[in-house]
Amino acid sequence: xxxxxxxxxxxxxxxxxxxxxxxxxxxxxxxxxxxxxxxxxxxxxxxxxxxxxxxxxxxxxxxxxxxxxxxxxxxxxxxxxxxxxxxxxxxxxxxxxxxxxxxxxxxxxxxxxxxxxxxxxxxxxxxxxxxxxxxxxxxxxxxxxxxxxxxxxxxxxxxxxxxxxxxxxxxxxxxxxxxxx
Amino acid sequence: xxxxxxxxxxxxxxxxxxxxxxxxxxxxxxxxxxxxxxxxxxxxxxxxxxxxxxxxxxxxxxxxxxxxxxxxxxxxxxxxxxxxxxxxxxxxxxxxxxxxxxxxxxxxxxxxxxxxxxxxxxxxxxxxxxxxxxxxxxxxxxxxxxxxxxxxxxxxxxxxxxxxxxxxxxxxxxxxxxxxxxxxxxxxxxxxxxxxxxxxxxxxxxxxxxxxxxxxxxxxxxxxxxxxxxxxxxxxxxxxxxxxxxxxxxxxxxxxxxxxxxxxxxxxxxxxxxxxxxxxxxxxxxxxxxxxxxxxxxxxxxxxxxxxxxxxxxxxxxxxxxxxxxxxxxxxxxxxxxxxxxxxxxxxxxxxxxxxxxxxxxxxxxxxxxxxxxxxxxxxxxxx
Numbered sequence: 001x002x003x004x005x006x007x008x009x010x011x012x013x014x015x016x017x018x019x020x021x022x023x024x025x026x027x028x029x030x031x032x033x034x035x036x037x038x039x040x041x042x043x044x045x046x047x048x049x050x051x052x053x054x055x056x057x058x059x060x061x062x063x064x065x066x067x068x069x070x071x072x073x074x075x076x077x078x079x080x081x082x083x084x085x086x087x088x089x090x091x092x093x094x095x096x097x098x099x100x101x102x103x104x105x106x107x108x109x110x111x112x113x114x115x116x117x118x119x120x121x122x123x124x125x126x127x128x129x130x131x132x133x134x135x136x137x138x139x140x141x142x143x144x145x146x147x148x149x150x151x152x153x154x155x156x157x158x159x160x161x162x163x164x165x166x167x168x169x170x171x172x173x174x175x176x177x178x179x180x181x
Numbered sequence: 182x183x184x185x186x187x188x189x190x191x192x193x194x195x196x197x198x199x200x201x202x203x204x205x206x207x208x209x210x211x212x213x214x215x216x217x218x219x220x221x222x223x224x225x226x227x228x229x230x231x232x233x234x235x236x237x238x239x240x241x242x243x244x245x246x247x248x249x250x251x252x253x254x255x256x257x258x259x260x261x262x263x264x265x266x267x268x269x270x271x272x273x274x275x276x277x278x279x280x281x282x283x284x285x286x287x288x289x290x291x292x293x294x295x296x297x298x299x300x301x302x303x304x305x306x307x308x309x310x311x312x313x314x315x316x317x318x319x320x321x322x323x324x325x326x327x328x329x330x331x332x333x334x335x336x337x338x339x340x341x342x343x344x345x346x347x348x349x350x351x352x353x354x355x356x357x358x359x360x361x362x363x364x365x366x367x368x369x370x371x372x373x374x375x376x377x378x379x380x381x382x383x384x385x386x387x388x389x390x391x392x393x394x395x396x397x398x399x400x401x402x403x404x405x406x407x408x409x410x411x412x413x414x415x416x417x418x419x420x421x422x423x424x425x426x427x428x429x430x431x432x433x434x435x436x437x438x439x440x441x442x443x444x445x446x447x448x449x450x451x452x453x454x455x456x457x458x459x460x461x462x463x464x465x466x467x468x469x470x471x472x473x474x475x476x477x478x479x480x481x482x483x484x485x486x487x488x489x490x491x492x493x494x495x496x497x498x499x500x501x502x503x504x505x506x507x508x509x510x511x512x513x514x515x516x517x518x519x520x521x522x523x524x525x526x527x528x529x530x531x532x533x534x535x536x537x538x539x540x541x542x543x544x545x546x547x548x549x550x551x552x553x554x555x556x557x558x559x560x561x562x563x564x565x
Contacts (some may be wrong), residue, residue: 021190021361023359024190025190025361029363034363034469035190035362036361036362037361038359038360041216041300041301041355045276062472062474062478063360063472063476063550064356064360064362064468064471065549
């Protein structure tokens, strides 16, 4: 496989970094890939722009940061404006249509999906917004098997929350599959 | 099938925790500080599970004192901190050097001086690890660039602390401490674990805490246990009592330095990549080494004869090894995130210090392969 470089960006509290960890962990442990996840740290715990970098590859990964992502996910207008210019030409940009209005197009496939609204309408809990985003990303790009993500969730979240997460992942995948990339 | 129970996807700080547990850590005292906090956080859960003790102390100074005390009673002990806390620990660290008390101090480096750049990467404490405490002494400092190696050097840090009866410093940095990657936890026995050498002197018979055996090692007796003895930061005789006799002072100081400097080759840990025919050699360590290896691999694919010498033992500095490895190079580039702390050592080590250059970054960002390439191109006379 070619080296996959992803940047997940959004606002503190949206679960962007958690989603990045889940994806990288799924690739590393359940798909036998090499994966690295890192994040920009600031002093703020909530609010403010957050960013997490993920690299997935069959080959060994040394430099752990992403300079030009193949895939950029932005869940706020601020993070979209900040990071859209660094996307790798021909890459993929996924945004949430409630939070982000696409302004100037860059050389990438642009996909805006109503992930937040769908989660609120069908599940009613914003806490699984990030899992829906992961589902959408998997549906669009097939970068990982959804079962691998479920396996990570099984080992990290309480049983009572599994159904909700599974549903969010499925909702995302359905939206994503209509926009195969 | 691979045993998935042994595979973790964790931060570098957690890899250090797993290494410490594997090495037999019994006691941790600390005062959490970014970017080392996860070491304390995870040990607070892991240590009690195995019957160990975790104490969050009132500050870094007290933490170091508690670690020294616990070690004297026979427990493998460590603390974890970052630059500002490492400064506070220096006085007690010197006491551990003088009283020859095994202990491990992890310093996950952030930008300094002072409170500096708390959430960003730096390698500015290399010289502090060497000379942070006052007076002539020697010290062991180890570092690593990936989680498997962090695990390994952490186990070795405990082994060396016991072998040489010395504080051992684990110098990590924010980038490698916070990033997540895979760690496969070795099976028990895969890495040798050195246990405390205890005295064979029986209860009721005089025990001399600083009377060396024939092999120069000093067996210990758990403090508060079977033997009564004195421990001091003053120069002392074989009973551990203060003594300023010139012969005693001179012999003790030489012993403190020699026990480490004479074993440079045993303490030295390093890795090398493509050095055999290298015209250009990158010398690096910690997270900087990741960028150096990335850059060298990339240049190799374009025909540049370039290799990497990754240091894992920074102190005692492996002068002879560096001189030998760099002997055939047209140029040696030291890649580090400070104003040039290891480059000075490399210049001292090699035959032609004019061929040693520094590629550094000090703005809190991880040095990138492009940053190193820019320096290489300047050396090659290709412009930037």
